[in-house]
Amino acid sequence: MPVTKFFSRTSISHRIADFCHHLRNNGIATAPIDTARCLTVLKLINANEHQEVRLALKSFFMKNREDFIRFDELFDSFWFNERRQRHEHEAIDRNKTQTINSKTSPSIFETSGPSKNDKIDVPDNYNDQEADSSGDGKMIAAKTFNKMTTDMREFVQAEDENEATIIAQRIANAIRYRLSRRRKLSKKGASLDLRRIMRKSISTDGEPLNLLRKRRPETPMHLIGLIDVSGSMQPYARVFLSFIKGLIGNDLRTDAFLFHTKLMCVSDALRDNNTLRAANRLSMMAKGFGGGTKIGTCLNDFNKQFLGRILGRKSLVIVMSDGYDTDDPSILGSSLKRLKKSGCKLIWLNPLLGWKDYEPVNASITTALPYLDLFAPCNTLQNFLALENELRIL
Amino acid sequence: MSWQELKNKLSEHAYIANNELAMALFIARELERPILLEGEAGVGKTQVAKTLSEVYETELIRLQCYEGLDSAASIYEWNYQRQLLSIRASVDTGSELNDIESRIFSRSYLMERPLLRAIQQQRAPVLLIDEIDRADEEFEAFLLEILSDFQITIPEIGTISATSKPIVVLTSNGTRNLSDALRRRCIYNYVPYPDRKTELAILTKRFPRLSSNLAQQIVSFVQSIRKEDLEKKPGIAEMLDWTAALSGLGINDITSDPEALQASLVCLLKTQADLYSIPTEVSQRLANGAA
Numbered sequence: 077m078p079v080t081k082f083f084s085r086t087s088i089s090h091r092i093a094d095f096c097h098h099l100r101n102n103g104i105a106t107a108p109i110d111t112a113r114c115l116t117v118l119k120l121i122n123a124n125e126h127q128e129v130r131l132a133l134k135s136f137f138m139k140n141r142e143d144f145i146r147f148d149e150l151f152d153s154f155w156f157n158e159r160r161q162r163h164e165h166e167a168i169d170r171n172k173t174q175t176i177n178s179k180t181s182p183s184i185f186e187t188s189g190p191s192k193n194d195k196i197d198v199p200d201n202y203n204d205q206e207a208d209s210s211g212d213g214k215m216i217a218a219k220t221f222n223k224m225t226t227d228m229r230e231f232v233q234a235e236d237e238n239e240a241t242i243i244a245q246r247i248a249n250a251i252r253y254r255l256s257r258r259r260k261l262s263k264k265g266a267s268l269d270l271r272r273i274m275r276k277s278i279s280t281d282g283e284p285l286n287l288l289r290k291r292r293p294e295t296p297m298h299l300i301g302l303i304d305v306s307g308s309m310q311p312y313a314r315v316f317l318s319f320i321k322g323l324i325g326n327d328l329r330t331d332a333f334l335f336h337t338k339l340m341c342v343s344d345a346l347r348d349n350n351t352l353r354a355a356n357r358l359s360m361m362a363k364g365f366g367g368g369t370k371i372g373t374c375l376n377d378f379n380k381q382f383l384g385r386i387l388g389r390k391s392l393v394i395v396m397s398d399g400y401d402t403d404d405p406s407i408l409g410s411s412l413k414r415l416k417k418s419g420c421k422l423i424w425l426n427p428l429l430g431w432k433d434y435e436p437v438n439a440s441i442t443t444a445l446p447y448l449d450l451f452a453p454c455n456t457l458q459n460f461l462a463l464e465n466e467l468r469i470l
Numbered sequence: 471m472s473w474q475e476l477k478n479k480l481s482e483h484a485y486i487a488n489n490e491l492a493m494a495l496f497i498a499r500e501l502e503r504p505i506l507l508e509g510e511a512g513v514g515k516t517q518v519a520k521t522l523s524e525v526y527e528t529e530l531i532r533l534q535c536y537e538g539l540d541s542a543a544s545i546y547e548w549n550y551q552r553q554l555l556s557i558r559a560s561v562d563t564g565s566e567l568n569d570i571e572s573r574i575f576s577r578s579y580l581m582e583r584p585l586l587r588a589i590q591q592q593r594a595p596v597l598l599i600d601e602i603d604r605a606d607e608e609f610e611a612f613l614l615e616i617l618s619d620f621q622i623t624i625p626e627i628g629t630i631s632a633t634s635k636p637i638v639v640l641t642s643n644g645t646r647n648l649s650d651a652l653r654r655r656c657i658y659n660y661v662p663y664p665d666r667k668t669e670l671a672i673l674t675k676r677f678p679r680l681s682s683n684l685a686q687q688i689v690s691f692v693q694s695i696r697k698e699d700l701e702k703k704p705g706i707a708e709m710l711d712w713t714a715a716l717s718g719l720g721i722n723d724i725t726s727d728p729e730a731l732q733a734s735l736v737c738l739l740k741t742q743a744d745l746y747s748i749p750t751e752v753s754q755r756l757a758n759g760a761a
Contacts, residue, residue: 139654
């Protein structure tokens with residue numbers, strides 16, 4: 077966690093302003109006006125009781141669950157220098173100019189100026205060149221930005237993958253929400269359905285007593301994800317699986333399939349709340365992971381099993397594959413043609429498309445292109461973000 | 471009223487709030503800002519609004535959100551049928567067009583919906599906007615306008631300003647992300663499942679005549695069952711329902727009758743999968759652990 081570095085301040089307003097800065101540095105958005113309002117809040121409580129101050133600031137500044145849970149740590153790191161205690165264990169040199177305050181001393185709103193022990197808001201790394209590299213908000217932002225543009229096959233560390241999972245799930249949830257076919261709400265309400273009004277008015281001697289409004293039937297999009305888990309796609313498989321898990325969530329109208337040389341339905345396994353059980357179920361299906369690919373045959377199987385049952389005009393099929401296929405391209409072509417006839421939207425996400433100098437010239441891809449509503453890259457998280465806009469237009 | 475006094479008042483009305491929630495409610499009231507409560511279903515978010523209305527002895531106005539909720543259902547609507555009948559009657563009596571128009575677009579033809587009603591009360595009511603995450607993003611935008619200015623503009627009448635600012639409580643189960651703009655305007659609190667001590671206090675408040683041994687057993691059992699792998703963990707509401715069921719069945723010790731205990735679990739577990747995942751053996755193990 078970045079710890080904000082400040083010169084010693086004496087007034088409450090300055091300290092609160094510094095605290096707001098500290099929150100901003102740690103990714104919590106606080107508006108400048110909040111600083112002033114926060115002082116109003118402190119007037120309402122006993123500002124000498126640090127527990128009350130903690131509760132009040134927590135209620136006032138935190139705006140979502142994640143931040144709400146993090147707040148106590150941020151509060152302690154700023155007002156009680158917990159972070160610095162850890163730093164001092166790590167680097168003894170740093171304590172030349174700093175003194176650790178007792179956590180029990182509620183001196184945060186003393187305004188009489190700094191005493192010998194009152195150095196809690198002395199810059200942590202003041203005079204310390206490491207300050208810029210360890211606790212700077214910009215560095216964090218750059219790191220996040222890099223993650224968004226880094227090719228996902230380079231996500232090797234568990235924490236990167238976790239972050240990728242969270243982002244992928246968020247994006248997937250956002251996409252699903254956007255896909256509803258409801259009309260945009262009008263401030264005046266839904267428009268009048270004149271046909272139904274006239275029909276209804278027959279029973280009231282032509283007087284249109286009942287105003288009926290146009291309403292679209294609630295038929296949200298049915299999402300179907302097909303992920304290629306063959307050898308060439310293995311570096312991306314984990315992140316794509318996370319993406320598809322996010323897409324599925326708890327929505328029973330979504331389905332997920334994995335394919336290599338065979339097609340497997342993994343919807344129920346991914347919907348399973350028990351991670352261990354889900355992993356077991358998936359591992360039982362894992363035979364053939366990282367092997368060859370028969371995209372055409374798998375899509376043909378998919379058509380045979382699900383075309384009549386689950387596909388329709390309100391379906392969106394997302395295929396995530398690099399297009400390297402050991403099948404005859406004509407099988408893929410005929411499968412896609414049949415799939416498209418159902419009226420569904422067809423999207424092909426190809427991670428290789430994001431690579432420099434890659435051209436989609438292999439036979440399978442060129443066969444597939446005429447049937448696709450969207451052919452897009454998906455090798456970075458930023459590609460997924462861009463996808464949200466594309467899907468909105470579709 | 472200080473935040474501790476508010477907490478005590480809530481407790482007197484059988485709502486046991488933790489310090490964080492009490493402080494958030496207090497600040498929201500003092501700053502006249504809406505409070506956004508997030509948390510799992512059944513942890514007592516809606517009950518906060520009901521209890522607040524009792525504490526402040528004021529009316530509770532509830533707006534239940536759903537997909538497709540629009541201004542006609544949440545703010546106001548013209549009484550069209552009445553307007554039509556009035557026009558018919560006016561034509562027969564030969565009234566002037568302007569007179570008819572000014573009459574049928576007057577307040578008496580306006581059907582107030584919860585948001586408009588809330589800002590027109592003499593005594594500030596508690597406005598509960600329940601499950602805001604179920605409403606559309608566009609509705610959130612309407613809401614922002616109302617929550618920031620506490621006024622509503624009706625083109626035919628003009629702007630109606632709040633006679634008293636309502637105490638606004640928004641609840642969300644987190645089924646979708648709410649906009650930052652809405653969050654920024656609210657005081658936020660995450661309502662977790664209660665800890666053992668709080669849950670026991672809630673139970674004894676609600677069922678004062680319940681034996682302390684049974685209360686302890688119930689709370690321990692519910693706390694344990696929440697740790698099991700369930701699709702829908704039982705909230706406070708379920709715990710209270712289950713207690714009522716056990717009392718109704720005349721059970722004084724949950725280990726005494728395994729069959730009755732298993733049958734009563736329908737009050738706690740709300741899906742078929744959850745009922746299957748807690749067979750008699752597991753419920754007995756949990757009950758013995760709770761005893």
